[in-house]
Amino acid sequence: MPDSSTQPGVRDEGTRRGVPKRAGMLVCALVMLQVIWPLTMDLYLPSFTVIRRDLGTGEAGVQLTLTAAFVGMGIGQLASGPVSDAVGRARPLAVMIVLYCVATASCAVAPSIEWLITSRAFQGMGSAACAVLAIAIVRDLYTGKQLMVFLARLSIASGVFVVLSPALGAQLLQVVGWRGIFWVLLGYGVVLLCVAGVILLRNETHTVERRQLRKSLRLRDDYRSLLSDGQFRSLAVAGGFLFAAMMSYMAGSAFLLQDVFGLSPAEYGLMFGAQGALMVVGAQIGGVIAQRSSPVLVIRVGAFALVTALGILVLSVGLAPGLGVWGLTVPIMAFTTSFGLVSPAIQATALEHHGLRAGTAASLLGAANMTGSALIAPVSGAFGLSSPLPTAVVMATCVLIAGALLLIGTRKAGEAAKRPGAHPDGGQRPVHAPPATINRS
Secondary structure, three states, X not given: OOEOOXXXXXXXXXXXXXXXXXXXXXXXXXXXXXOHHHHHHHOOHHHHHHHHHHHOOOHHHHHHHHHHHHHHHHHHHHHHHHHHHHHOOHHXXXXXXXXXXXXXXXXXXXXXXXXHHHHHHHHHHHHHHHHHXXXXXXXXXXXXXXXXXXXXXXXXXXXXXXXXXHHHHHHHHHHHHHHHHXXXXXXXXXXXXXXXXXXXXXXXXXXXXXXXXXXXOOHHHHHHHHHHOHHHHHHHHHHHHHHHHHHHHHHHHHHHHHHHOOOOHHHHHHHHHHHHHHHHHHHHHHHHHHHHOOHHHHHHHHHHHHHHHHHHHHHHHHHXXXXXXXXXXXXXXXXXXXXXXXXXXXXXXXXXOEHHHHHHHHHHHHHHHHHHHXXXXXXXXXXXXXXXXXXXXXXXXXXXXXXXXXXXXXHHHHHHHHOOOOOOOOOOOOOOOOOOOOOOO
C-alpha cells in the first residue's frame, strides 16, 4: 500500500520543507555517486584486447568481467536499498564504498582472469549501491515535479560520463595501462568515501524520526507493498524492457556499425558519443515538460516517441536497406533521445508513492533493468549480427511491451491522483513524517 512520507499540506511542486534552496555540496556528492557506475562499466572497455593478452585468456573470458559486474550490480542494488530503509542511507553507503575500493584494488593486481572476474563482481556490487542510494536520497528530499527535475539533472552527469568514459579510458590506457585504469578508479572511490564522510554522514536524509515510522515493518512488508502496487509494478517492468532494448543495441553496435556498415573505430566513437549526448538532451526536455505539466505526461509522450522510433527502425532496416548506416543510426538516435526523456520520469513516478521505502523501491527498479538486460540483450546476437534486422526486431518487441506497460502505469497514476484524500507524496494515509533536512553547519 502506498505510504506518505511528507507532512500534509506540502505543495504539489514537491520540494520538501527543510531542504535548503542552496545545497551545492549535497548535489555534488549525489552527482559523484551517480556517475560511479558508468565509470566502472565503461572506463576499462578499451582495455579488453590488452587484458586478453596480458592474462592469457580469450575474448569470452574478458567479456565475463563485464557480465560479472552486471551480476554484482544486481546483487548490490537488492541488498543496499532495503538496508538503507532500515538504518539510514549514510552508513550502508560508506560500507559499500569501502567494498568498492577494496574490489577495485583487487582488480588492479589481478594475476588471472578468474581473479579479475570475481573482483569485478564485487566492484559492480559497490558501484550499484552508490547509484541506488543516490536515487533514494533524492527521493528523501523531493517529490512531485521537483523529484523528476532533479533526477533529470542527475541524468546529465550519467549521460556525459557514458559518452566520455570509453574515450577517457582509451587515453588512460596509453599512459597507465589497464591496471592503472583500476588504480584511477580506486582514487575516485577514496575521494568518494571522503565526500560521503564529510557531507552525507553529517546530513542523513532518512532520519531517525522517519525510520521510526517503519519500526513495525519488515522487509517482506516492503516487497509486498511494492509488488502489490500496480503502478510501481508496471513502471518497473517497463523500465526493464526499455533497458533491455537499449542494451540489445549496445551489445551489438560495434559489430553492426564497424563490420556491417564499415565505420572506423573513430567514426564509431563519434556515433556513440552523439547518441549519448542526445540521451542527455532528452532528459532535459523531460525536465522542462515535467515542470510545466507532470512526469506522467512525460512518460506518455516518451512512450509514443519510443514506439514511433522503433517502428521506423524496423521499416528502414527491413524494407529500405539502401539507406545504409543512416537507416539504422537516425531511428536509433530518436530512440536514445526518447529513452533519455522517459527514464527519469519512470523513476520519479514509480518512487512517488513510496517515500519511506525509497531505498527498496530504487533497488527493485535497478534490479529490473539488470534482469531485463541480462535475459534479453543476448537474444539479438543469437540470431546473428550480419544484419541489423534481428536487433531491430528484438528492440521493437521490447519497446512495444514497455509502451503498453507505461500506459497502464500512467493510467493508474492518474487514478491515484484523483482519489479522495490523496497526498502529493502519493499516500492515502496521513502519516506525519518529518521532512529531510540538510545540516549546513
